[in-house]
Amino acid sequence: MQMTAANVVNQTATAGGNFRVVIADVVSGMVICAKKGFALLGIVTLCAAVFGFINPEARTVMKQAATDMSSRVLGVPKTVVVVQREAPDADAIQTATREALEREQAALTRPVSLTREQRAAANFLASKYKLAPEAIGQVVAEAFRTGQQLKVDPLLLLAVMSIESSMNPFAQSPMGARGLMQVMPVVHADKLSAFGGATAAFHPLVNIRVGAQVLRETIERTGSVEAGLRAYLGAQPGVDDNGYGERVMSERARIEAAMRGVRQPVQTAANTVAKAPERQTEAPGS
Structure with a gap:
C-alpha cells in the first residue's frame, strides 16, 4: 500500500506531538521531584534548628542528616558540605x-x-x-x-x-x-x-x-x-x-x-x- 504525501505529513505531526507530550511529562516529573526534595530538605533543616536549640547533640545529628540530604537532592559533594559545616558560626561562638x-x-x-x-x-x-x-x-x-x-x-x-x-x-x-x-x-x-x-x-x-x-x-x-x-x-x-x-x-x-x-x-x-x-x-x- 502506497502512502500519500498527506499521510506522511499527518503521521509526522502525530509523532512530533507525542514526543512533545513525553518531554512535557518528563519535565513535570522532574519539577515535582525537585519540589519534594527541597521541601524535605527544608523540613530537615527546620528540625535541625528546633532540636539543635534544645540539644546540641541533636543539632549535630540533624546537621549530618541535612548534609546527606543536600548531597542527594542538590548533588552537592559531601566534601564541600563538610567544609561548610565545620566553619565557625555565630552559634558556636x-x-x-x-x-x-x-x-x-x-x-x-x-x-x-x-x-x-x-x-x-x-x-x-x-x-x-x-x-x-x-x-x-x-x-x-x-x-x-x-x-x-x-x-x-x-x-x-x-x-x-x-x-x-x-x-x-x-x-x-x-x-x-x-x-x-x-x-x-x-x-x-x-x-x-x-x-x-x-x-x-x-x-x-x-x-x-x-x-x-x-x-x-x-x-x-x-x-x-x-x-x-x-x-x-x-x-x-x-x-x-x-x-x-x-x-x-x-x-x-x-x-x-x-x-x-x-x-x-x-x-x-x-x-x-x-x-x-x-x-x-x-x-x-x-
Whole structure:
C-alpha cells in the first residue's frame, strides 16, 4: 500500500506531538521531584534548628542528616558540605562564650584557698566597704592570679578597684565605665568581645582581667606606675588627675600594711572622702 504525501505529513505531526507530550511529562516529573526534595530538605533543616536549640547533640545529628540530604537532592559533594559545616558560626561562638562565663561564674561560688596575707587583705577591704569577706576573698584571689599571669602588681590591682568602684562589681559611672576596675566598654570593646561584649564588664573576674590588661599596657607604654595610672584614668600628660594616682598608691600601701598585720584605722565607705575623678571617654592606648 502506497502512502500519500498527506499521510506522511499527518503521521509526522502525530509523532512530533507525542514526543512533545513525553518531554512535557518528563519535565513535570522532574519539577515535582525537585519540589519534594527541597521541601524535605527544608523540613530537615527546620528540625535541625528546633532540636539543635534544645540539644546540641541533636543539632549535630540533624546537621549530618541535612548534609546527606543536600548531597542527594542538590548533588552537592559531601566534601564541600563538610567544609561548610565545620566553619565557625555565630552559634558556636556564643556557645563557647556562654560556657566560659558559666565556668567563671561557678568559680565565684567555689571556696578559694587564700594565704594568711591574702585573707588579711580581703578582711581589710570587706570591713572598709561592709562587704562579705568570702566574696571579697574571690576578688583578692583573682587579683593575685591575674597579676601573676600578666606580671602586674596584684596589690595595685586591688587598690585601683578600691578607688575606682569601692569594690562594687556593678558600679557604673555617668561616662559609662563599668565594674570593679571601671572598664570603658566603648574604649576597650576589643578586649571585652572575647567574653561576650560590653555586658561582660559587670562580671567580676572578666572585669579584673580586662582592667589588668589595660593597666599593664598603660604602665608599659608610659614607663612608670604613676604615669600608667594617669593614662589608665584617661588624663592627658600635664593635666591634673585630681590626685588619683596618689590615692591609688596610698590605698595600695594600706592594703600592704594590712597584709603585714598592721592595724589600720577604721575607714568605711561612708566616711571615705576620696573619690576617683571621672575618666575620659578615650583612654590613651585603648
